[in-house]
Amino acid sequence: MPQISHFKTPCPEHINSQILQMVVDNLTDISMVAIPASNLLYNVYQYAIGFEVHLYLEALNGAKGVDVELIVATDPDDPQRVIGFVLYLPFKDDPDACGVAYMAVHAEHRRQGVARRMLREMVARYPHAELTCAVSKVPYFEAMGFQVTGVRATQVLMNTRDHGSDGLMALLDVAPIYNSLEVRQIHTYLLQKHGKRAMTDAEKQRDRHLDQLTRKAAEFVRERLGDDAVPTPRPRLRLV
Numbered sequence: 001m002p003q004i005s006h007f008k009t010p011c012p013e014h015i016n017s018q019i020l021q022m023v024v025d026n027l028t029d030i031s032m033v034a035i036p037a038s039n040l041l042y043n044v045y046q047y048a049i050g051f052e053v054h055l056y057l058e059a060l061n062g063a064k065g066v067d068v069e070l071i072v073a074t075d076p077d078d079p080q081r082v083i084g085f086v087l088y089l090p091f092k093d094d095p096d097a098c099g100v101a102y103m104a105v106h107a108e109h110r111r112q113g114v115a116r117r118m119l120r121e122m123v124a125r126y127p128h129a130e131l132t133c134a135v136s137k138v139p140y141f142e143a144m145g146f147q148v149t150g151v152r153a154t155q156v157l158m159n160t161r162d163h164g165s166d167g168l169m170a171l172l173d174v175a176p177i178y179n180s181l182e183v184r185q186i187h188t189y190l191l192q193k194h195g196k197r198a199m200t201d202a203e204k205q206r207d208r209h210l211d212q213l214t215r216k217a218a219e220f221v222r223e224r225l226g227d228d229a230v231p232t233p234r235p236r237l238r239l240v
Helices: 013-025 042-061 112-125 135-142 175-180 181-194 196-225
Strands: 003-007 069-075 077-094 097-105 128-133 147-152 155-159 167-172 237-239
Touching: 003 112, 013 042, 013 077, 013 097, 042 069, 042 077, 042 097, 042 167, 042 181, 069 112, 069 147, 077 112, 077 135, 097 112, 112 128, 135 147, 135 155, 135 196, 147 196, 155 196, 175 181, 181 196
Parallel strands: 097 128, 167 237
Antiparallel strands: 003 069, 069 077, 077 097, 077 167, 128 155, 147 155
């Protein structure tokens, strides 16, 4: 069984680097954009989500004004090797509630109960927990005690209870990442390599993909909760 560690302060650099590598390797599963590797914009989103998670790992020191906690699973035969993580955000004004921001398990260790162990540890600390996932992952999380409560953009909103918390989740404002110099440089490189038409096609493919995911999630939740269900996300507190 994996070794489970809990962090409320910055963790060692060798853990951070492995988490970030896992994030960029699992972009399609982790990001709400769920962009496939075949899309020419894939590298742009790899950089962006990697930097997002980097900022949240930095926020473990408390300097950014955002509550962040991290659960890490390591290989029992090699305690220095990270095989999974859950980065989650406790809610303000609700000590029982938290929300999963990012989660991944190394491909070699899936279907071995690693995610279940990590989420069980999180829920033991915060019993009123929420997460979002793709429609295809709903049965997986239902088996862990989560239930469908709504929809958030391209994903299904799930909770350990039948309702969301009234508390607020503090988030870092990561929108500037997508307008950063680094992202523009990556985009310029891809534009020079593939040409304007190919990049325009990639953007259209991404937009169609997002529309399809959004419709699929909304239709799934409507079927589960009924036509009168109002899948409105609870308020969020966004911090810079």
